[in-house]
Amino acid sequence: MASELKRWQIGDVKVTRVVEQVAPLPAEQLLANVEKARLAQHAAWLVPHFMNDAGEILLSIHALVVESAGKTIVVDTCMGNDRQLPQGMGPFETQFLEELETVVKREQVDYVMCTHLHFDHVGWNTMLVDGEFVPTFPNARYLFGRVEYEHWSTGPEDENIDFTHGVKPVVDAGLHELVESTHRITDEIILEPTPGHTPGHVSVKIESKRARAVITGDMVHHPVQLAEPGWSSHPDFQAERAIDTRKDFVARYGDTDVLVIGTHFAGPSAGKIIKDGDSCRLECD
Ligand SMILES: [Zn+2]
Structure with missing residues (x-):
């Protein structure tokens, strides 16, 4: 599963992708209202990075x-090892942490930023040590969106939430901090509210020396949803709100110089949104 690290430079900001897993899956397994004929029309720009020749879509789970x-921020922490996960997944035994530590040592991480609290974004918040899940990044502040945390910590059970392994040990250790959806982590790194996938979902904007990028989180799972924002992801908590968020996102960043870095985009994982008539595509270098 080991993959090459991918890096981007945005002004003075460096972003490095560390992959946990990449998997092909039938489009309908992720996208609630996908139209196969329309999906095939997008094949010209989706294959080979985002869709394979068999017509399956490719999804990556990675941290950025x-x-x-002078600060090191880990944005989203994948699924983690050693735990039974929602939807019958896991336990996994990947080399993710070893790969991450070729980029930054655990102790040197200053912030962990979870775009939302689904299990595939909080996993490596913790690791199993002597039979107990403990924070992986002992010197970090773990930033959780206030709206997001308050919703899931008081709300009903949800099949995509794994508080027990990924969130509670961090809170018990006093390492978490609740932040607003427009929080500024450094002068160059600012949160942007992108609700719908979850109630308090945020994306992460990077602005440095007139270069710009945005880390999507799960407001879009697959690049085809930039062209087809009405195709919901099954786990979207508020589907209509998520559709509006995707439409706004494409309107805001389409035909601009903003590098869109997808949290689940496979292959190059990043590109620019090029509008194309009433549709658009992600153009990668
Ligand atoms: Zn996800």
């Missing part, structure tokens, strides 16, 4: 290490 103003 952001280095800005």
Whole structure:
């Protein structure tokens, strides 16, 4: 499963992708209202990075290490090892942590930023030591969106939430901090509210020396949803709100110089949104 690290430079900010897993899956397994004929029309720009020749879509689970103003921020922490996960997944035994530590040592991470609290974004918040899940990044502040945390910590059970392994040990250790959806982590790294996938979902904007990028989180799972924002992801908590968020996102960033870095985009994982008539595509270098 080991993959090459991918890096981007955005002004003075460095972003490094560390992959946990990449998997092909039938489009309908992720996208609630996908139209196969329309999906095939997008094959010209989706294959080979985002869709394979068999017509399956490709999804990556990765963390993004952001280095800005002397701080190291890990954005989303994948699924983690040694735990039974929702939807019958796991336990996994990947080399993710070893790969991450070729980029930054655990002890040197300043912030962990979870775009939302689904299990595939909080996993490596913790690791199993002597039979107990403990924070992986002992010197980090773990930033959780206030709206997001308050919703899931008081709300009903949800099949995509794994508080027990990924969140509670961090809170018990006093390492978490609740932040607003427009929080500024450094002068160059600012949160942007993108609700719908979950109630308090945020994306992460990077602005440095007139270069710009945005880390999507799960407001879009697959690049085809930039062209087809009405195709919901099954786990979207508020589907209509998520559709509106995707439409706004494409309107805001389409035909701009903003590098869109997808949290689940496979292959190059990043590109620019090019509008194309009433549709658009992600153009990668
Ligand atoms: Zn996800």
